[in-house]
Amino acid sequence: MTDDILRMREITKTFPGVRALQDVNLSVRRGEIHAICGENGxxxxxxxxxxxxVYPHGSYEGEIAFDGQECRFAGIRDSEQRGIVIIHQELALCPQLSIAENIFLGNERSRRGLIDWNRTNHQARTLLDRVGLPENPVTTVSDIGVGKQQLVEIAKALSKEVRLLILDEPTAALNDEDSAHLLDLLRGLRAEGITCVIISHxxxxIAAIADRVxxxxDGRSIETLDMGADDVTEDRIISGMVGRDLEHRYPPHEPSIGEEAFRIEDWTVHSPxxxxxxxxxxxxxxxxxxxxVGLAGLMGAGRTELAMSVFGxxxxxxxSGRVYRDGRQVEIKSVRDAIGHGIAYATEDRKRYGLNLIEDIKRNIxxxxxxxxxxxxxxxDNEEYRVAEGFRHDMNIKAPSVLSVTGKLSGGNQQKVVLSKWIFTDADVLILDEPTRGIDVGAKYEIYSIINRLAxxxxxxxxxxxxxxxxxxLCDRIYTMSAGHITGELPRHEATQERLMTLMTTLTSKDPTR
Incomplete structure (x- = not known):
């Protein structure tokens, strides 16, 4: 018999009009890193x-056993007292408080009703050393990057004597270096005997770090796979996630390329x-x-800054610089000007800037x-409803109605709403910034198909x-960017990951054909 620290049996969770979970079973072994995969939704x-x-006992059906004992949690505090700590994809830190204050928020180090700051900062320093974060505990959280904030969340979990750490998409917003550091940290926690459950697309x-997945x-548990088995591959996992084999990650596409639609020259932008x-x-x-056309670059290369500055x-x-539409120079001094000239920009942060999450699909489109x-x-209103219904059908937005609240949709369906909004403007030039970030492989394929249809x-x-x-x-041509400069341009048939990475790490502009 395996040494399971966690068993969830026949878990069913229903929201109004939606059954989110149906008889789900999950067993997690003590001291393993257990991945959970699936499409958005x-x-x-x-x-x-x-x-x-977060959803208390009584709001769902089924049983939870942790360390051999049945659990009925009324809230997060109950689960944390048992050593179960969750770190959500949207980090729950107070940006204006210090690192130390965030680590012990709600779990303060106090003496006679007053916070013991020496003890707080000393213990915070110990925890930061443990997660490999060389920051002063009194540093304000808003002054550190998202990768370091993720480590603060883990230090916060360790302060609660965590035994089972749950991480929801922990590397979604991290660059490669921060992601690698986080994965190394999880391996270290596993070596210490801490069990981890990680949700990731x-x-x-997952192949690099998980013991099982x-x-x-569609709200049901399909199977649990041992990542050490010879027949467990990425394609095998994808097949389980989408319920079918994906022969190609990217839909086949034969482009029909016409005249120049959009060009920028000598574009220079200063930091605000x-x-x-x-x-x-x-x-x-x-x-x-x-x-x-693709635009590749490492974090901080200036890709998003370029796109946003062009978009009004x-x-x-x-x-400074020049913008041309269909060969004619145009002046774009505002977002209204950009839209008027047929330019659309779908932001990389759809939840913060791309959508009104408390509004319905219809109003967002x-x-x-x-x-x-x-x-x-x-x-x-009738025409607005008709237009939105058309997009819901054409874009395969999975929602009962266009009156559904956008914030309740999965990431892939939210991205379809963002694309619908900009397609509705009848733009001829669409700038799509990280259009598949945080989206599963099945939804990615749909987004790629939509992009091909637009072309x-x-x-x-x-x-x-x-x-x-x-x-x-996906792309017919790819530009590379580094330190604010365009460093190369390659047609699809000449581009490789190695050539792109070389150009992405070049610090001055160069002719890619040389």
Missing amino acids: AGKSTLMKVLSG KLNE TILR VQRDRVVVSGAGLSVRHGEI RSYGVDI SAADLGRLARRGWVD DAGKAVLVISSELPELLG
């Missing part, structure tokens, strides 16, 4: 919220915080009708071009992505 986060008490990371699909710092320097690129000067100061739906200054309709598409295989599988 498969029920992964819901299952972990049931386990951690990054199958390469449980696959969920440090006006003497150049974030984008003399950049130039072009996209033709029917073409999908949404970022930066002292911006129409938000960027309400004027098209107005009659004598009033929005035609087939004659749109010019610029895709910014941190995933080189994605750019290689």
